[in-house]
Amino acid sequence: MVKFMTGTALLFLVLGLGLVGWISGRARAAAFVRSAKGGPRGTVNSLPYYHGWFVAICAIAPALVFMFVWQSISPSLVTNMVLSAPAAADLPQDTFARAAILSEARAIAQGFQATAFQDGSEKLVSLYRGALSYYQWIGVAATLSLLFAGGAFAFTRIKPDFRARGKVERVVMFGLLVASLIAILTTLGIFASLIFESWRFFSMVSPFEFLFGTDWNPKSTVTPGADNGYGAIPLFWGTIYIGAIIAMIVAIPLGLMSAIFLTQYASSNVRKWMKPILEILAGVPTVVYGYFAALTVAPAIRDLAVTLGVSNAASDNALAAGIVMGIMIIPLVSSMSDDSIAAVPNAMRDGSLAMGATKSETIKQVLLPAALPGVVGGVLLAVSRAIGETMIVVMAAGYTANLTANPFDTITTVTVQIVALLTGDQDFGSPHTLAAFALGLALFVTTFFLNYVALRVVKKYREAYE
Amino acid sequence: MNNEVIAPTPTDWNGNVMQKRIARRYASERRFKAMGFFSVALSTMFLAFLLFTMLGQGLRGFQRTEVAVEFDFPALTSGTSAASITGPNADAALNSMDIPGLVELAVGQQYAGLEEGLLTSAAADNVRQMLIENPDLVTSKQTLWIPADTRLDVAFKRSGEPAAEKTVATLSQKDALRTGFNWTFLTGADATDPSSVGIWAAFKGSLMTMGITLLLAFPIGVLSALYLEEYATKNRLTDIIEVSINNLAAVPSIIFGLLGLAVFLTMFGMPRSSALVGGLTLALMTMPVIVIAGRNAVKSVPPSIREAALGIGASPVQVVFHHVLPLALPGILTGTIIGMARALGETAPLLMIGMRAFIPAAPQGFTDATTALPVQIYLWSDEVNQGFVEKTSAAIIVLLIFLLSMNALAIYLRNRFETRW
Numbered sequence: 001m002v003k004f005m006t007g008t009a010l011l012f013l014v015l016g017l018g019l020v021g022w023i024s025g026r027a028r029a030a031a032f033v034r035s036a037k038g039g040p041r042g043t044v045n046s047l048p049y050y051h052g053w054f055v056a057i058c059a060i061a062p063a064l065v066f067m068f069v070w071q072s073i074s075p076s077l078v079t080n081m082v083l084s085a086p087a088a089a090d091l092p093q094d095t096f097a098r099a100a101i102l103s104e105a106r107a108i109a110q111g112f113q114a115t116a117f118q119d120g121s122e123k124l125v126s127l128y129r130g131a132l133s134y135y136q137w138i139g140v141a142a143t144l145s146l147l148f149a150g151g152a153f154a155f156t157r158i159k160p161d162f163r164a165r166g167k168v169e170r171v172v173m174f175g176l177l178v179a180s181l182i183a184i185l186t187t188l189g190i191f192a193s194l195i196f197e198s199w200r201f202f203s204m205v206s207p208f209e210f211l212f213g214t215d216w217n218p219k220s221t222v223t224p225g226a227d228n229g230y231g232a233i234p235l236f237w238g239t240i241y242i243g244a245i246i247a248m249i250v251a252i253p254l255g256l257m258s259a260i261f262l263t264q265y266a267s268s269n270v271r272k273w274m275k276p277i278l279e280i281l282a283g284v285p286t287v288v289y290g291y292f293a294a295l296t297v298a299p300a301i302r303d304l305a306v307t308l309g310v311s312n313a314a315s316d317n318a319l320a321a322g323i324v325m326g327i328m329i330i331p332l333v334s335s336m337s338d339d340s341i342a343a344v345p346n347a348m349r350d351g352s353l354a355m356g357a358t359k360s361e362t363i364k365q366v367l368l369p370a371a372l373p374g375v376v377g378g379v380l381l382a383v384s385r386a387i388g389e390t391m392i393v394v395m396a397a398g399y400t401a402n403l404t405a406n407p408f409d410t411i412t413t414v415t416v417q418i419v420a421l422l423t424g425d426q427d428f429g430s431p432h433t434l435a436a437f438a439l440g441l442a443l444f445v446t447t448f449f450l451n452y453v454a455l456r457v458v459k460k461y462r463e464a465y466e
Numbered sequence: 467m468n469n470e471v472i473a474p475t476p477t478d479w480n481g482n483v484m485q486k487r488i489a490r491r492y493a494s495e496r497r498f499k500a501m502g503f504f505s506v507a508l509s510t511m512f513l514a515f516l517l518f519t520m521l522g523q524g525l526r527g528f529q530r531t532e533v534a535v536e537f538d539f540p541a542l543t544s545g546t547s548a549a550s551i552t553g554p555n556a557d558a559a560l561n562s563m564d565i566p567g568l569v570e571l572a573v574g575q576q577y578a579g580l581e582e583g584l585l586t587s588a589a590a591d592n593v594r595q596m597l598i599e600n601p602d603l604v605t606s607k608q609t610l611w612i613p614a615d616t617r618l619d620v621a622f623k624r625s626g627e628p629a630a631e632k633t634v635a636t637l638s639q640k641d642a643l644r645t646g647f648n649w650t651f652l653t654g655a656d657a658t659d660p661s662s663v664g665i666w667a668a669f670k671g672s673l674m675t676m677g678i679t680l681l682l683a684f685p686i687g688v689l690s691a692l693y694l695e696e697y698a699t700k701n702r703l704t705d706i707i708e709v710s711i712n713n714l715a716a717v718p719s720i721i722f723g724l725l726g727l728a729v730f731l732t733m734f735g736m737p738r739s740s741a742l743v744g745g746l747t748l749a750l751m752t753m754p755v756i757v758i759a760g761r762n763a764v765k766s767v768p769p770s771i772r773e774a775a776l777g778i779g780a781s782p783v784q785v786v787f788h789h790v791l792p793l794a795l796p797g798i799l800t801g802t803i804i805g806m807a808r809a810l811g812e813t814a815p816l817l818m819i820g821m822r823a824f825i826p827a828a829p830q831g832f833t834d835a836t837t838a839l840p841v842q843i844y845l846w847s848d849e850v851n852q853g854f855v856e857k858t859s860a861a862i863i864v865l866l867i868f869l870l871s872m873n874a875l876a877i878y879l880r881n882r883f884e885t886r887w
Contacts, residue, residue: 172787179685180694180698190717190725257501260502261506276877284516284869330509390720390814452713
C-alpha cells in the first residue's frame with residue numbers, strides 16, 4: 001500500500017495522461033478540420049497539433065507544479081501527524097535523539113531499512129506507515145484531479161476559431177525565459193550559499209585572523225579572540241605559487257610558442273593533426289593528471305632534488321603539482337594566443353614582411369605586441385583555471401600548510417584544504433565545514449574577478465581591430 | 467656656394483658587415499622556429515608519456531594470476547549430485563556444502579605450508595560461481611583455476627615481496643600458475659582486496675549521474691541558447707543572464723560541489739552521495755558549456771533562413787523550432803558531447819557531495835549511494851596496497867577510452883554535419 005505509488009510512477013502516469021490529452025485534443029481539432037473541408041480556408045485557426053499541445057500543457061503543468069510543492073511540504077505534514085499521535089508523547093525531548101528515532105522509523109516504514117537500532121522507533125513504524133500512505137493518497141488524488149480538471153477545461157475550449165497556437169507559443173516563450181533564468185538562479189545560489197556559510201564562519205572566527213593570519217592548523221572547536229589556526233595566508237600563497245607561478249612558467253612559454261609555431265610556421269597538414277592532439281591534453285580528466293603527478297612525476301622530481309643536494313625534498317612537492325598543472329593548461333594558453341594572433345590584421349604582418357623583416361622579427365615586434373592584450377587575457381583565464389583546479393593538487397601536493405618558496409617542499413592550496421575540511425563525517429555547522437565555504441568564497445571571488453578582467457581585456461582588444 | 471649634394475652611401479649588402487648581420491638574423495629566425503617546434507614536440511611528448519605510463523601499468527590490471535587447485539569433489543562433498551545444486555534449492559544446497567571449508571581443505575592438501583596468502587579472499591565465491599555455472603563439476607575430480615592473492619599476483623606480474631616471490635617460484639615449478647583475463651574487473655564493484663575489485667559499480671554510477679546531467683542540462687541549455695540568441699531584447703535582464711552564463715562557465719568545479727552540498731544536501735535534504743545529487747550538480751556545471759556552444763551554433767545559421775520562413779507566414783516560434791533549431795542541432799550536439807565528456811571526467815564536485823564513500827555494490831536506483839568512475843580512480847589511488855596501482859591505471863584506461871571516443875564523436879559530428887553558409 002505504502003509503496004503503491006512512488007514519485008517516479010506518478011510522474012510517468014501524469015506524463016502518460018498528458019500524452020492521452022495531446023492525442024485527444026489533436027483528434028478533436030482534426031475532426032473540425034475535416035468537417036470544415038470545402039468551407040472557406042482559415043475557419044480553423046490553428047493546426048491540430050497545437051490543440052493537442054494546448055490540452056497536454058493544461059493537464060500536465062498544474063499537476064507537475066502541485067507534485068513539486070507537495071513533495072516539499074508532505075514530509076513535515078507526515079511528521080506532524082505522527083507527533084500528534086498519543087504514542088509519540090513519550091519521545092525524548094532532546095532534539096537530536098528525537099530526530100534520530102523519527103528518521104529511523106521513517107526509513108523502516110519506507111522500506112529503506114530492515115530493523116530498528118534505536119529504542120522506541122519500532123512502535124512509530126506503523127504510525128509512520130499510516131501517515132505516509134494517508135498523505136500519499138491525498139497527494140495522488142489531488143494531482144490526478146488537477147490533471148483531469150485542467151485537461152477537461154482545455155478540451156472544452158477547443159473550437160475551430162480557438163487560437164491554440166498563440167497560447168501554446170506563449171507557454172513556449174515562457175519556458176525559454178525560465179530556462180535562461182536558471183543560470184541567474186545558479187549564480188545567486190552559489191553566491192548566497194557561500195556568503196551565508198562564510199558569514200556563519202566569520203561569526204566564530206574573526207575575518208582578520210582568516211585573511212591575515214599565517215598559521216593554518218584548523219581546530220574543530222574555536223575560542224573567540226584566540227588564535228584558532230585559521231590563518232589562510234599560507235594557503236593563498238600555496239595556491240598562487242603552484243597555480244600562478246610554477247604552472248605558468250611551464251604553460252606560458254610552451255603554449256605561446258606552440259601557438260606561434262602552429263599558426264605561423266607549420267604547414268596546414270601539420271596544423272590539422274597537431275591542434276586536436278594538443279586539445280587532447282585539455283580533455284584528459286584532472287584525476288588522471290593527479291595520479292600521473294603523484295605516481296610518476298613527484299618521485300622523479302624528489303630523486304632529482306636529492307641528486308642536486310636538496311636533502312629535505314618532499315615526495316608531495318609543489319614542483320610536481322605545478323608542472324603537471326602547467327601541462328594541463330598548455331592547450332588553453334595555446335588556443336587563446338592562437339585566436340588573438342589570428343585577430344591581428346594581415347596588413348600589419350604584410351607591412352612588416354615587406355619592409356624586409358624576417359618572420360620571427362615580424363612575430364616578435366609586430367604580431368605579439370599587437371596581440372598582447374589577447375594573450376594577457378588568455379593567461380588570466382589560465383591562472384583562474386589553475387587556482388581553481390582541485391584534483392591535481394589534492395593528489396600530488398601536500399596537506400601541510402607551509403609558507404615557503406622552496407619548490408621541493410610540500411605546499412598546500414585552497415582547494416586541497418576545502419577537500420580536506422569536508423572529508424570525514426563532520427556536522428554541517430562545525431567550523432571546519434564552514435571554513436571550507438569561506439575558502440570557497442575567497443576562491444570564487446578571485447576567479448570571478450580574474451575572469452571578468454580577462455573577458456573585458458579580450459573583448460576590448462577584439463573591438464580595437466574590428 | 468657649394469651646390470654639391472652629398473649622396474648617402476648606398477648600403478653595401480655584399481659587404482662583410484651586412485652579410486654577417488643577415489646571417490645573424492637568419493640564425494635567430496631558425497632558432498625561433500626551432501623553439502616553436504620544440505614546444506609543440508614537448509607538449510606532444512608529455513601526452514605520449516602520460517598515455518604510455520597509464521597503458522604500461524594499466525594493461526596488467528585487466529589480467530589476473532590464477533592458481534591451479536585440485537578439488538576432489540566426490541570425496542570432499544561426500545557425493546553431492548549435480549542435480550541437487552541446480553534448481554530452486556541450489557542456494558541452500560551450496561550453503562550446506564561449506565565451500566570456504568572445502569577450499570581450505572583442498573589448498574591444505576596440495577600446498578601445505580603455502581596456504582597463507584595463496585588465494586584471493588573471494589576464492590570461495592569464485593568456486594561457488596563456477597559450480598552454479600557448471601553443476602557437473604561436482605561429480606568428479608576437477609582442477610579449478612582460482613584467482614591468486616594480490617601479493618602473489620603482484621609478484622608474478624612484476625616483482626613483489628620476497629615471501630610472495632618464493633611462493634611464485636615454487637608454484638611455477640609445479641606449473642600451477644597462469645595468467646587469465648580478469649572478468650571480475652569489468653563486472654565487479656569496489657572491495658578491500660585488490661584481487662576482487664571491479665569497476666562496474668562505479669561505471670554504472672557514472673552512467674546514471676550522466677543520465678541525470680544530460681536530461682537536465684541539454685534542454686535547459688538549448689532553450690537558454692535559443693532565448694538569448696533569438697528572442698532576448700537588449701536590456702538589463704539579458705545582460706545579467708549573459709554575465710551569469712559566462713561566469714558560470716569559468717567557475718572552478720569545486721565551487722559547484724560546495725553549492726551541491728549547501729543547497730541539495732543540506733537545504734533540500736536529498737540523499738547523500740546519490741546519482742541524483744551528483745547529476746544535478748554536474749548539470750549546473752555543464753549547462754553553461756551547452757549554452758555557449760548552442761549560441762554559437764544558432765548564430766551561425768544565416769538570417770536569410772529566418773527571413774524566408776517569416777516571409778511565408780511562420781510565427782517567430784515556428785521559425786526557431788522548425789528551421790533554426792534543426793540547422794543548429796549538429797553544432798549544439800557537438801558542444802553537448804564535449805560538455806558531457808568534461809562532466810564525466812569531473813571528480814572534485816562529486817567529492818564534495820559525499821561520493822567518496824566505500825560502496826561495495828552497484829547502485830540500483832537514482833537515490834542509492836553510489837560512486838563514479840573518476841572518484842573510484844581517486845579512491846584507489848589513495849590505497850597503500852600495491853595491487854591497487856595497476857587497477858587504478860586500468861580504470862584510467864577505461865575512463866580515457868570513453869572520453870576520447872566521446873571527443874572523437876564530437877569531432878566527427880562537427881566535420882560531417884558542419885555546413886558552411
